[in-house]
Structure formats: C-alpha cells, structure tokens
Amino acid sequence: MLVQVHSPKGLSTCLTCRDLRLESFPSSTEDYAKIRHRLSNRIQKLRRALKIQTKDTKYYKAKEKTSSISPENYEMDTRFGDVLLYLIERDLVFVEEITYGQIEYSRTTKTLTISKLKKARQHAKHLLSLLANEKDDLKLLATLILASYVEGRLAFSRSKWAEAAFALSVARCSLQYLSQTEASDLYTQIIEGYIDSELKICALKLENDRNPDLLQFSKTYATKDTITYLSQAINIVKSKDGDVLKPISKTTLVDSVSWFEFSAPLKDLDLARAITKAQTEENNVVENDPASFDRSFLLWTDASNSHKSSLKGGIESDDDENQDKYVIMTYIDYHQLLLRIRRNISLLNRVNAKLNKKKTVSKAAFLENAKECVKLYEDVISSFKELTELSGVAHNESLYSSLVSLQEYFLALKAYKLAKSYLISNKYAESLALLNKTVEILKEVKPLEEEFEGGIPNTEEIETFKSESTSLFTKVHVLTMYFTKENHKPLLGDYLIDNVDAFPDLSNEDLLAQIADLDARVKPVGVKPVLFDVAFNYIGYDSDLSKVTASGSKSEKKAGFFGLFGLDNDSSHACYICLAGKDELAPFCNRKESNDWVKPCKCSLVAHRKCFLSWVSSLDLQKRKQEDGFGSNDPNSRPGTLMFNYNIQSLFFGLPLIKKSEIITVFIDCPQCKRQLCFQTPNSRILNIRQTIDAGISNIMRVGISSTVISSSVASVSMGFLVGLSATGLRVMQMVTPQSVQLSLFDVKNTTTRTLVSALEKGLIPIPKFLIITASIPLYLVYMRTNVLGTGPVNMIGRVFPLLLYRDYQDLKDNPAKKLLLLTLPLQYLYKAIYSLTLNRLYYRWCKQVQPCFIADRLSLKELERIEEENREEFAYLEAEKETETSIPADSGLSGLLQRLFRALTSNSIIRKIHLSRLRRELINCFKFDYSKVFQGSQFYFFLASTLSWPYLGELVSRHLMSRIPHINEVLNKHINTPDEAEFLRNLIGCIVVVILKDFVNLYFNYKKFKQLRDVDVVSGLNDDFMQYINDKYHQGEDVN
DSSP: OOOOOOOOOOTTTTTTHHHHHHEEEEEOOOEEEEEEEEHHHHHHHHHHHHOOOOOOOOOHHOOOGGOOHHHHHHOOHHHHHHHHHHHHHHHHHHHHHTTTOSSSOOOOHHHHHHEEEEEEHHHHHHHHHHHOOOHHHHHHHHHHHHHHHHHHHHHTTTTTTTHHHOOOOOOOOHHHHHHHSSSHHHHHHHHIIHHHHHHHHHHHHHHSSSSSSHHHOOOHHHHEEEEEEGHHHHHHHHHHHHGGGSSSOOGGGGEEEEEETEEEEEOOHHHHHHHHHHHHHHHHHHOOOGGGHHHHHHHHHHHHHHHHHHTTTTTOOOOOHHHHHHHHHHHHHHHHHHHHHHHHHHHHHHHHHHHTTSOOOOOOHHHHHHHHHHHHHHHHHHHHHHHHTTTTTTTTTHHHHHHHHHHHHHHHHHHHHHHHHHHTTHHHHHHHHHHHHHHHHHHHHHSSSSHHHHHHHHHHHHHHHHHHHHHHHHHHHHHHHHHHHHSSSSOOOOGGGOOTOOOOOOOHHHHTTOOOOOTOOOOOOOOOOOSSSSGGGGOOOOSSOOOOOOTSSSSSSTTTTTTOOOOOOSSOOOOTTTBBBBBBBOOTTOOHHHEEEESSSSOOOOOOOHHHHOOOOOOOSSOOOOOOTTTTOOOOOOOOSSBOOOHHHHHOOOTTTOOOEEEEEEEEEEEETOOEEEEEOOOHHHHHHHHHHHHHHHHHHHHOOOOHHHTTTTTHHHHHHHHHHHHHHHHHHHHHSSSHHHHHTTTOOTTTTTSHHHHHHHHSOHHHHHHHHHHHHHHHHHHHHHTTTTOHHHHHHHHHHHHTTTTSTTHHHHHHHHHHHHHHHHHHHHHHHHHTHHHHHHHHHHHHHHHHHHTTTTTTHHHHHHHHHHHHHHHHHHHHHHHHHHHHHOOOOOOHHHHHHHHHOOOOOHOOOOOOEEEHHHHHHHHHHHHTTTHHHOHHHHHHHHHHHHHHHHHHHHTTTTTSSTHHHHHHHHOSSSSSHHHHHHHHHHHHHHHHHHHHHHHHHHHHHHHHHHHHHHTTTTTTHHHHHHHHHHHHHHOOO
C-alpha cells in the first residue's frame, strides 16, 4: 500500500502513486489498464536512466538486473528504490484489473492473483533490505505499511485468516497514526477503501462477528507478531505514540449525543473518540483569541468527515439506526458551524479593536477595515443559513426563529458598515439608501427565543443596534437633504411656499418679498384637446329599433345582454339559431327566457337572447386580437380581425395578449348580412397571461417536436419512435423510481448489480422486454389523463401496462412495487368518478348558462324532444300553481307558513319526476364528457408537455414538501419493505397531489373565463370604439354595409 509521507528525494515520487490512483477514480478494467501502462512507462524510463534496462529479453530471468539492486546502489541514488516501488504498485494494479467487478473468482483468476501478489511481496522484501540503514522512521514505516498490505492481500487470497488479520491490522494501526500526525484525508481514504472491507471478513471468519469494532480488532491483532518482519512497524508506532495501540476504554468516551429534544447512541468508537476530542478542545477555546478556535474546528471537521462515510450505507440500515446517524450528523454540523461563527465574531472584534486603537482614523484605514468586516459578515451570514438548513432545525420553532433573526441581524450589520463607508466618502444618498435598508431589515428581526454561548449577540445587543442605526439614519437624512438642496436649484419655484423644507440664503429685506407670489395671475394650463363638442353627447337620434318586451309585459332590463336592440311585439319572427317561434319554448330555456328576444343588427336577424349568447360564447374571445388604437388618436392603428397566429418571433418581441385596457372590444360579422357587430366584455389579465403561457408552451413544443421529427426522418420512423418513447419512459422511471425499485420491476436482484444500465450491459434484462416496458410508460401517462372509458390504442396499452411487469401470481405477493403500480388503475377510476360528480358538474352548469348548444350538440334527437316536453310540463304546472296562489289569499302568520310547507311536501309527482330526469341526464353527461374544455380549450402540445412534466413535478412535491411531513416515513414503512419502496410510494402520492392542485388551478381560470363569457354585451352604434372602427374602414375604401 503506497502512502504519502514527507520523505527525501527518491521515494517521494513513488509514494504518491496510490494518492493519484484514488484521485483518478478508476471505475472499469480499462481504467486500471491505463494506470498499469502508465506505471510500465515510468519503470522503463527509470531503468533506462539508471542503466539497468535489459534489452535482450531472451533468457530474461538470468539477465535481468532489478533483483541485483543492492543497498549501496540505493545509497548512491534513491531512484533504485523507486523502481521497486513502481513494480509493487504495478502488480497491485494488475490484481485490481483482473478482479474488478467479480464477486466469485475463477480458478485461473485466483491463481494469477496469488502469483502477482507473491511477486509484489518479493519486491517489498527487497525494498526493505535496501532500507536496512535508513534513519528516517517515517520512510521506513511507509514501506512497512506497503509490505503489510501486500502480505495481507496474499494471505486473504489464500484464506489464511490469522495472517491476513495481523498484516492488515498492522497497516491499519500505522495508517491511523499517520492520520493523527498529518492533516490529510489520504490515510483515511486508504483505510476505508482498501483495509476495512477485508478486515471485516477476517473478523467474521475468526470471531464470527458480523459488526466488528475494527479499531479494537486491529489493535488486538496488531500485537500478535504473526509475521515477524512486519512487527518493526508496530515498534516504530509505539516509539512515536504509545497511546495509538492501547485499547480504548468505553468509559472515557462519550456514549451518546443529545441535541435539543433528539438523542442518539454512539456505536462507532472511532467517531466517539473524535467527538470526545472535539468537545474537550472546544472547552479550551478563548473567545478573545481567534487562533484558539482552529484546533477545535479541525477536530469537529475530522469528526464530520469520519461520520459521513457511515452515512453512505444508511439506505441499507434500518430506520432507527439511520435516524440516529442523521441526529449525530446534525449534532456535529451544528457545533462546527456555531464554532465557525464564534471564530468569525472573534475576528470581527479584533479587526474593530485594531481600528479603535487609532486616535485619528483615516479614510483609507476605515475603508480597509470595512472591506475585512464585510467578508467576515458574509461568512457569518452563510453559516447561519447553513444552520437553518440542517435536518431537524426547522422542527424546533424557537431555535429556527432565533437563527433567522441572527442571520437578518448580521445582514443589517453588513449594510450598516457599507453605509458608513459611503458616508465617510461623502456619498450621502447612497449611505441613506443603505441605512434605510438596515432599518427595514431590523424591523423584521424578532427577539431571540434561544440564548447562544460564546460571543454570539443577544437580544439586548440587537435592540442597542436598532436605536443606533435609527439615530444615524436620521442624521444622514438631514445631511442628504442639506447637500442635495445646496447643489441643486428648487424644483417648484423661487418662493418659500414652494420649498418649505429649505431655508433660503437671503437678506432680511428680500426674505419677506420671497415668501409667496402675491401678484399671481391666471396662467394657461396645458390640457388634452377634445375632438368633439360637449353638446355632441346630447344629440338624440331616431331609431327604428325598439326594445324587446315580453308578450303582455315590459322588460325590466334597459341594457343587459344585447338589450339595446329589439323588435316590435306584433311582428312574427323565429329564432335564427334554434328556429323556435315566438310562442314556442327554446331548448334549455324556460318561458321567461323564451320570451327574451334580441335584434343585434339592422337586418332581419332575430334570436333569443340566450341562443345568441351561446353563439357568441362559442367564439373564443381570447384568440381575438385586442385593439390598442382605440382612443389613442393614432391614424396608423387599425383594428384587426379574429385570429392571432402565434409564432416564435412573438415569444421574443412581446406578449400581445397582455393589455392594459379594461375592456375587450371585438368586431364580428353578422351571420346573416355580414355587417359588423361590435361586442365588449370585461378584460381579464389573468386569462390573458394564462393564454399567452399556453400558446408559448405550445409553440415551443410544436417547434421542438417538429424539428426532432424532421431531423430523424432519415432513419426508420417506427424504430425511432419506439426508441424515443423508450428513452422518455426511462427518464420518467429514473425521476420517480429509485434504483433498487427499478431493478425489482425488471426482476433483477440487487446482489448482482446496482443500476438498471449495468443490468442491461450484463444481459440480465432482455432488450425487447426493456424497450416494450419503457416505451409503454409515456403512453400510460397519456392514458392516465384521458377518458377511462375510451377504446383507442392508448387506452388499451394503458390498461395492459401494469400487467406487463408480472411473471406470475407470486409477484403480486412478493413485489410491493409492482403492486403499487397495479393499484394506479382502480385509483384512476375512483378519481375520475369523484371529478365527474364534483368539478365536472359545476362546469356542466356553467356551460348550461353561457353555451347550452355545446350540451345540446351531444344529445340525441329523442333526448332533445324529451327536454322540450319536460319544459312544457314544468311551465304548465308552475302557471297553474301561480294562479292557485293568487286565488287563495296569503296568510302571513303561522298558518300561512304551514300551508306553504304542506304544499311543498305534497307537490305534484310530475315535478319530482322532471327533476330526477334532469339529475340523471346531468350525471350521465358529466361521466361522458369533460365540460371544462368549453372554458380552457384543448391544445395537444400543451397537453403533451404537461403530461411529461407530471412525474417531475410529483417527485419535486415528494422531495420538498411531503418529505418534511413528520413521521411520514414511519407510516409508509409499516406497509412497505424497504426505504426505496417507501420513497417510490411517496413519489406516487406526490403525483396525485399534483393532479389535485392542477384541477383546482384550472377551476380558478375556468371561473374567470365563465365570468368573461357571461358578461358579453352588444355595443350600440353610438359607441366611440364602434364609430372609430367604422370610420377607419370607410377611409380605407371598404363598404360600411
């Protein structure tokens, strides 16, 4: 084992080989082969330089010169030792190359491994013979560590457990000593990466201990003198530090840690020893001496690094042990960050004390002091931010509130220091702005609920600083006003009454004359020109159109929907849209609505108000271009026509639908005579923004998908589509499903491989099965958002997809992940039923008000006739009931109330039958159709983008919101076997939460759209917008009619 020590020239170049290997992160046999070839090149160059190269390789064993290197050669040139070290390292790298990724070695591999290790041991013994007269104990110890590792690997390969335990224990204890003498992570990495894994197996074989204390185990076996020449390493360590090999008494170490209401036992003696040292050293800290913090801070850092390695295996541990590990991690990080904050505060005090010692402070000295203080403030602020992000801190409200207040306090200190820097530079406005920010920040600082040790500020210091910053803010405000007024002329005038906040520099005689303008006369004021005379608004015009009234009665509406136009009661007419006559009931209308007529144009077009509203509502007003030119007096502005075509250019050069006007004005051709009809409705900025975002996403998706299809058209379309679906499905699976759950879905055991990609490379998953399952995932997502009663190909694939993963009935019992995926099918049916009975019924009723034709178009002729018959029966009954009520005098007392109650309970069964029939029809329609599309439209590309982003959003909700719910993992683990499966279930629940949130967001936007359609109105011919539009068309030479 090659380790890095401070050695003279000779061994130093080769002692860093293992360090370089660790930094290169070899992850395949090819990587180890590259390292081996690199070592061979170095050996060849050294042999050539030392003139021990054997060019004639025939009978090489008799001619080679490496084995003849003597101690005299090494004393002349230490590079002879480097040759042997590189040879050892090359043999070890070759062993790693041939055994990488193998769980069980073949007989050939095992034989070759033992052969290479024997050769490495021979070179190690030869190297030790060269160091017989070496006076540098650290260089000799490094070589003995290397020899111990080689002996341990060789004994381990031969299953000689006692020899392997001794050799590896010698190497571990020696490396432990070096890690204490030098501040380097290399020795700890070597112990964890090369020693501990094999030493655990030795402990299992020798003592049948599956969870050994490797520190105690190595100290016990390192003193047994099993291999004599390696005991020299133990003697060197004992001479340097005898405590390293002494067994650790558990009574002298902390056995548990407590952090507020959390506590956790310390089972790892290495970690217990590190925490004990850090706590002892922290007690020796002197607050006025920043240097006294360094030793304790390094010890807390070592304890943190030591514990982080154990967290890597936290997934394989049970929940209680995993929880204890994170409590310990929070405990260590909390003390380390607080210690860093205390050290920075101590440095701040020293920097400020150095400045205060000077009798006179120059501008340069103050600015240099401010520069140093700002850096320290930023470090303190970042440390407090890291404290608030530690696990468990957010659950302690008093601690979290105190840390946030201290973070804001130091932000205010930083702004205050910068303000004083600008103030000393005579930049009053900048200083005033920073002081204003300081005061605003301090207003948000709450009193501290927790007290902290050391030099961390308390509530009294914060209150003192608040008063100090407020006082300085007032002074700087006065200075700013004075110097600003002195350097600029008055803005409002030359008189004192116009400048009450400034004192004039005038003599006593001129002062009275400048108080106010006593000779003020009327002055012209700039106003906006008016195009028409005011009397124009009072000119009356005769109209041949009269207001629509019901038969025999006057309508109470004067404006309302299309109320400005009507027709004579005596004229015979029929609705242009539903073709119902004057005395007939219109579809989905009662008698009152059937008598409400509108004549929106000068031609013979007549329609029911509700029918005409339904026709107007079917035209998507959000897709019509709104007019900016109205009222702007711009001759170049022209009203546009209906559709606005989005493109990529519109995404970069403005959002045309986000307007400042409060009313949308739209011009539509009359369906009969093609005259222009003017409509106005209240504008909704929320709907405009949503429409722009939808269109933008649709354009981006349209361009992206079109480009992808065109670029891949050269290849096979079908195979490209399958691979694209498979890649998308794999990405979705990686977002929602942990690695172990992915393997279980494909029936691959975790013991053979760790990732899905490596399982494919090893052939553990058939390629056709992988392609079919992953390609079905996007289609399954689309199916989850479509009608569950559909019969298309996507619906068929969606229903079959969860069953593709099952091999037999036993999978349903043994594989919880597949069971969870199968449960999504009935869950989808349940959610669709709840949606149809709640939100979709609400959409149905809204649609019935603003666009009843949408409902009528989806009903059969027999159903429409039945609706008309029900309306006639209901109207006849209500008329008879009304006559009965007028003929019987009403009693306002108790008897009248009882009579009305009796009549309600004994009402005609026909009315109840009609109501039940309408309820049945409403429920059937709500299950058949999604009426939300009436208000939000249907865009394929937006639907595709939102469907593919669904799993990502679900995982985001699970990771950032649901994971913060207390005890959620405990609840999930009661029904799940592993933490990864619990995470998979939590991600699925997150996807359900995203769906619920999406439906409520759509409810809000659909309600806005419903209100906009409900408030549509026809504008009269005297409207300014309508007149402007007609004039523009006339000037262009187009026919007004």
